Amino acid sequence: MTSEARGDGTHRPMSRRSMAIAAFSTVVEWYDFTLYLYLATVLSRVFFGGAETSLLVTLGGFAVAYLMRPVGAMVFGHIGDRFGRRQTMLLSVAIMTAAMLLTAVLPTYAGIGPVAGLLLILLRCVMGFSVGGEYTGVVAYLLEGAPPKRRGLIASSASAASEIGALLAVAVCALTVHLLSPADLDSWGWRIPFFVGGLLAFSVWIARSTMQESPDFERQKSEGTVPANPLLHTLTHHRKGIARAFAISALGSITYYVGITYVPVFLTSHGALGETTSLWLATVAAVVVILITPLVGLASDRWGRKPVLIVLGLCSAGAPIAMFSLMSTGQAVAALAGAVVLACVAGGVSAVGAVSTAEQFPGEGRLSGLALGATAATAVFGGFTPWLAQWLIELTGSAWIPGAMIAVVAVIVLPVVWQAPETAPSRL
Numbered sequence: 128m129t130s131e132a133r134g135d136g137t138h139r140p141m142s143r144r145s146m147a148i149a150a151f152s153t154v155v156e157w158y159d160f161t162l163y164l165y166l167a168t169v170l171s172r173v174f175f176g177g178a179e180t181s182l183l184v185t186l187g188g189f190a191v192a193y194l195m196r197p198v199g200a201m202v203f204g205h206i207g208d209r210f211g212r213r214q215t216m217l218l219s220v221a222i223m224t225a226a227m228l229l230t231a232v233l234p235t236y237a238g239i240g241p242v243a244g245l246l247l248i249l250l251r252c253v254m255g256f257s258v259g260g261e262y263t264g265v266v267a268y269l270l271e272g273a274p275p276k277r278r279g280l281i282a283s284s285a286s287a288a289s290e291i292g293a294l295l296a297v298a299v300c301a302l303t304v305h306l307l308s309p310a311d312l313d314s315w316g317w318r319i320p321f322f323v324g325g326l327l328a329f330s331v332w333i334a335r336s337t338m339q340e341s342p343d344f345e346r347q348k349s350e351g352t353v354p355a356n357p358l359l360h361t362l363t364h365h366r367k368g369i370a371r372a373f374a375i376s377a378l379g380s381i382t383y384y385v386g387i388t389y390v391p392v393f394l395t396s397h398g399a400l401g402e403t404t405s406l407w408l409a410t411v412a413a414v415v416v417i418l419i420t421p422l423v424g425l426a427s428d429r430w431g432r433k434p435v436l437i438v439l440g441l442c443s444a445g446a447p448i449a450m451f452s453l454m455s456t457g458q459a460v461a462a463l464a465g466a467v468v469l470a471c472v473a474g475g476v477s478a479v480g481a482v483s484t485a486e487q488f489p490g491e492g493r494l495s496g497l498a499l500g501a502t503a504a505t506a507v508f509g510g511f512t513p514w515l516a517q518w519l520i521e522l523t524g525s526a527w528i529p530g531a532m533i534a535v536v537a538v539i540v541l542p543v544v545w546q547a548p549e550t551a552p553s554r555l
């Protein structure tokens with residue numbers, strides 16, 4: 128199959144090979160980016176000296192890197208909306224490859240002192256910049272190549288593949304921590320997961336070089352509707368779409384980054400569990416997300432984006448406080464139960480959020496709209512929330528605080544979702 132125009136002006140869908148490459152290449156994107164958070168306790172010793180505030184500084188570095196995500200999303204969104212989705216995905220993964228390999232060879236605090244931590248954060252900013260153009264580009268590509276009645280399922284595959292990447296990251300971290308002594312881990316073992324990530328990213332660049340262009344972008348070129356200034360075009364014509372995408376992504380971001388990726392840090396620092404146990408529990412949670420994601424994607428195709436988002440929003444408002452309280456007991460079974468429930472909620476929101484945010488915009492300026500809405504929300508409610516959760520717990524001593532953060536965002540977002548129009552083609 129090709130993306131050439133048919134006689135009726137529509138475009139044939141992309142080949143399954145191109146769709147599969149786009150979907151599963153997000154494995155590497157999320158492996159590379161979440162690796163830092165899963166290794167936070169180790170990196171706090173290796174790059175920041177292991178002082179009392181080192182973990183908070185390390186999480187702060189994760190948050191600072193997130194500030195670069197909307198910048199990267201706008202830059203790569205402009206490239207994708209002006210020159211094609213394929214071009215932006217090739218460039219973003221090339222930068223990601225370089226950042227991961229450079230991180231793997233960084234000198235440590237023992238070698239060059241505080242400069243080591245500064246270099247680590249700078250490279251995380253480069254990573255954040257490149258990741259800013261990754262996920263939005265892939266979701267737009269999948270949405271534009273999918274049959275209309277299967278957009279939810281196919282777009283959710285990017286979320287599922289992302290969680291495979293997070294699963295791979297946490298599994299590699301857990302295996303590395305398990306096999307090496309603490310001395311070897313801090314000396315050289317921490318480099319292994321970053322080398323793995325750099326090699327995986329390079330393999331994705333090779334695979335993406337064989338992909339077709341999006342049929343919707345081909346349509347824009349043939350009709351002469353490619354916007355000259357995508358950001359201005361979207362700001363002028365789709366301000367409501369930007370606001371709705373921001374709200375949906377805010378809920379998806381805080382449920383994911385506080386409800387999943389922050390959990391190992393929470394269990395280690397406040398749940399009285401060791402690093403290895405916490406990472407293995409996070410691995411189980413990642414598997415749960417992979418299993419739940421396509422089911423929610425199918426549900427959004429069958430019943431619509433709006434009702435599925437409302438149900439998940441209600442779950443986000445009601446469950447997290449109890450789950451974080453449960454995980455703070457220090458019992459492995461209780462921690463597992465809490466992590467699994469949070470993973471189901473976060474995975475579901477990510478699955479339907481991917482397609483519903485992209486459907487807020489037409490093909491013209493879609494990546495720029497996602498940059499201004501979805502990625503901007505991720506920068507605020509993703510990168511800073513693990514740091515904020517850790518700081519608030521240390522300030523108040525209350526383990527349920529992270530759950531309350533999720534609940535507050537859910538309560539604010541629910542009215543926006545309630546008033547939003549349905550975007551699923553099967554329900555229009």
